[in-house]
Structures are given as structure tokens and as C-alpha cells.
Amino acid sequence: MTPTVLVLDADPPPRLGRLTGRARIVHTDAAHLAERLPAADVLLVWDFTSHAVREAWPGDGPRPRWVHTASAGVDHLMCPELAASDTVVTNARGVFDQPVAEYVAALVLAVAKDLPRTLELQRERTWRHREGRRVAGTRACVVGSGPIGRATARTLKALGVTTALVGRVPRTGVHGPADLDRLIARADWVVAAAPLTGQTYRMFDAHRFGVMQPSAFFVNVGRGGLVDEEALARALARRWIAGAALDVFAAEPLPADSPLWELPGLIVSPHMSGDTAGWRDELGVQFVASYERWAAGRPLPNVVDKTRGYVPGH
């Protein structure tokens, strides 16, 4: 029997046409997810902004054997019932690495060269010479040692930035959590690129911002939940750190009345760091390739450790 692939989407994913005859593709919105889940063999969480899976997951009842999310993080879909089940969860590991790394480099360089101020002064037709900073020779601490964190560290190193990587478990080239405070205390750039898990929830709090240098710049390209946003706002207001850029937020889209929009020293971007022209295509191609392996009974790539909340290993 042709397996049923249930797609939770807003816009239909590209490339699934390749599965014609090999899969029965059923689209759903969040409202109809719960009623359609039991009949599905596979769930493709294409709308990675939705938290609907957590509420709709059918406990002990009939359920998909495989859930794939078109995202690096899985925090939006994990729930105890899914974690306890024998359903395999996979993610889009690999698609976002280089784009996110370049995005972080763009922020670091733009801030070092005072580009946001240059654009402001241009609007005022004001010629005001300023001194930038050299990026080569500065220090970064990248928190998160998955493919995105590692690509970010590689790119910063290529720019001459001395970069330390922090992960859950110390290993060659990766510091453990015990080194975190020491490393962020001397970093010019602190980059959050970790998955959101029980351990990482609000790990960037008043204590951590207090440990950083007054000249430090903080970047979050991981998940909004990694940061205590109120603590960050206070740290910026009190000049504990020099500035920050958030691409992810506790609530997305960031509400129009959020004070974060106008916080001095904060750059707000709409969860776009990993998204480059062609990315939806890449995500579609990746799912099709995984589906072909699954249908052939072969092991799936990028299997998430449902307890830890990410794909473990190097």
C-alpha cells in the first residue's frame, strides 16, 4: 500500500512531485492536524513556525512512524508522548549551516565597521568620519557545537577571529559547559547557535550578560528560548554589553508592540539567518531523498535524539 505523507504546511513544499505514485501526499493546516495524524505514515512538518504537533500528537493511538521537520531545531514539535514513542524524528541538519555562518559573519563585520550608523548618517546626509574596528585578532565564543555552530566557528576563523566552540560535552576542539563563563568573559563576540533543550533554556540570563565584557556583542541565531529577553534588555540599557542582534525570539513573529524593536544597540531580524535563495528547494530535495531511503527500509539520516532534542554526534 502507498504510504501516506501528511504535510503540515502554509505554502506547499516544492519537489514533492517527485514522489508521485510512491507516496500519497495529504496537506493539512494546524486545525485539522489532530484528526489526520492517526492515518498518516509520515508527518512532514513543513511549517516549522507551528507548534501544532505538540498539541495534536495522538498519544498511544495510531500515529506516524516517522516525523521530519524542515528545520534544524525540533523544540517546536517535541512533547513527552512523541519522545516516549517509537516514532523516528529527523531534521533538516545541513541545509542551514553555511547560510547561518555567513549571517553571523555579516553581523560581526557590519558592527565592527559601524555600518548601521553609516546608514543612519546617510539618511541625514551627514558626512561623519568614524573609526571601525579590526575583526582579525578579536575573540569569539560560539555556543552550540552542532553543524551550524561549527560552520560559524569556521567562517569566523577564516576572518582571523580567534574562536572557541562550546558544546554539551567537551571533546577535541569543543569546550564543555564548565568553560562557558570563562570564554564569554573575554569574547568580543558571543554567538548563541545551540538547540533549545531543557539545559539551554534561557542560558543567556542576567548572570551571563553580567559576565560578558562591556564591549561585547551578543548574537542569537539559535532559538529565542535560549535568551532571557528581559535580562538582555536590562543588560543593554545598563551598558553591561555593547550591543546585540537577535534573529530569533521567544514569540515569533515579534509583536509590533514589543519593546525589543526599539531597544538601543539591538538589531532585530525576522528569523531569516539560515534562509537563502533556494533554501525551500533544498529542504524539499532533502525530504525526498530521506523518503526514498525510508520507503526502501534503509536507515534515515539526521535522526534526532528525542531526549536531548537534537541530532547527536559529530
Added chain:
Amino acid sequence: MTPTVLVLDADPPPRLGRLTGRARIVHTDAAHLAERLPAADVLLVWDFTSHAVREAWPGDGPRPRWVHTASAGVDHLMCPELAASDTVVTNARGVFDQPVAEYVAALVLAVAKDLPRTLELQRERTWRHREGRRVAGTRACVVGSGPIGRATARTLKALGVTTALVGRVPRTGVHGPADLDRLIARADWVVAAAPLTGQTYRMFDAHRFGVMQPSAFFVNVGRGGLVDEEALARALARRWIAGAALDVFAAEPLPADSPLWELPGLIVSPHMSGDTAGWRDELGVQFVASYERWAAGRPLPNVVDKTRGYVPGH
């Protein structure tokens, strides 16, 4: 007798105190330059925005034996009489290479990630997801094969950008002028980092902007005179190219009523690409080191070929 060092400055240079007892330091503004030049052994052009040397140079009369400019370019001081004289001209080669390279990388990445638009949308408190571009795999053409051009090419290559370098004379790793149109025709990023000479004056004209791709982004970190600004304005208005960033202009400071300030797609910055915290210090240190060699009768570094208008050689 203690040699006289005449310093053309607006703000006094740092580090010259090291020459106490070994040089008689005399400061001058542009208005008094002509009357003081004949008595000077050395002229330090610290105010590199001034064109006063060209008018004040004392033809056949007594004149400094050495002129050093605290800049990479020498276009602001060269004149036929200085070129014909036996006075040695040196420049600040080496101080600006890495800063300018990083500045170009900052622009390339910021544009690829649509950062200027992100900052605009933030002011409007608008969450609007967009797709950036991957920088790795794009193509750049850097025009100018001196230390600044080479450092820029190295930095772009480190980001995965396929980068061609164009110089006056083809050699290993450097294309000659004959390849220029072919290379800019397929470049995503065209970077002007050449000295201003008779050959390079307005080399970026309507023809060159017409050859570039509609998606191309043009950056000028060389000299304003490299670009026909009216042709660039038309090229942007007609969408011949996607955008541009100018750090240097035919007239500096750019007048408040210049149409360039508000040209859609153009980023205007105040001739700051090479200037990072500590740069004035570095320039002072560099002059002091050169002075010590000169006073000892040893050969000077960074001697400019006065006919070509730059320091030749690799």
C-alpha cells in the same frame, strides 16, 4: 644639523615625540605650506584630505628631499614638478590593507543578507521574512592588485567567493586590463581598489556599468576619481546593476546637496574603509620608523613610482 620635518596637518600626529632631538618638527596648515616648504628637509602629509601640496610645491627652488603621505593613495599630492624632481615620495602602504579588506567583506555580506533592509524594517517595527543570498560560491572581481586589492581578494576567497584580481600588468594570480570587461561581466561583486592615475581615472563609466550583470553590486574603496559618478547614478536608476557602495567620492566630504545621498541602492560612507581604532597611531609609528632609516642614510620603504602614481612591485 637637525633636519626639519614640516607636517601638514589638521590634528597633530601621534608618536612624533619619539623624534625629539633628532628632528625639528614644524607644523603648518595649507595656507602657510608654500612659504614653509623651501626650508623643510622632509614633508609629512598627515592631512591626506588636503590637495595643498600640488599648489604649494616649489618648482625648481629649494624643496624637501623626502615627502611621506599618511595614505595609500598619492593622487592628492602628485604634480608634474614633484614627479620631475629628485624628491623621494613614500606612502603608508600596509596600514590599510586588512581593514579595507574587512570593510569590503562587511559590505558584501551585509548586502547578501539584506541587512540594510532589515534595519529599515526594524524602524517600522515590521516583521517581514526575506531570503538572503549565499556568499560562498558567488564571484568577485577586485580591480587593483596592490596590497589592498590583494588583501581584499584573500578575505573574499576565505568566505568562499571565487575572486579574480585585475592589475595594470598581468602576472601570476593577476589578470591584466584586457580581461577586465570579461571578468566584471560575470561578477556578482565588482570592487574598485586601484590607485587613481591617468589610466584609472573614471575607468568605471557607462560602458563598464553596462557590461556588469543586473544583479551585480559595485564597491569603491579606492578613490572617487575611479568612478564616473553620473554614469553610476544612471546605471542604478536604470537597474543596469543592483546596487553600489561608495566610500570615496570625486568631492569629499560629499556635499549635503549631492544627489548621491539618496540614490536608491547606493550606500554612502565617509571615506572610512581603511580606518580602524589605532590607525593614526600605526601611521605615526610607520613614519617614525621610516624617518629613522632616512636619517641613517638607509633606503626608504614604500617608495612611490611618481610616474605611475603608486608603489610598484608585488
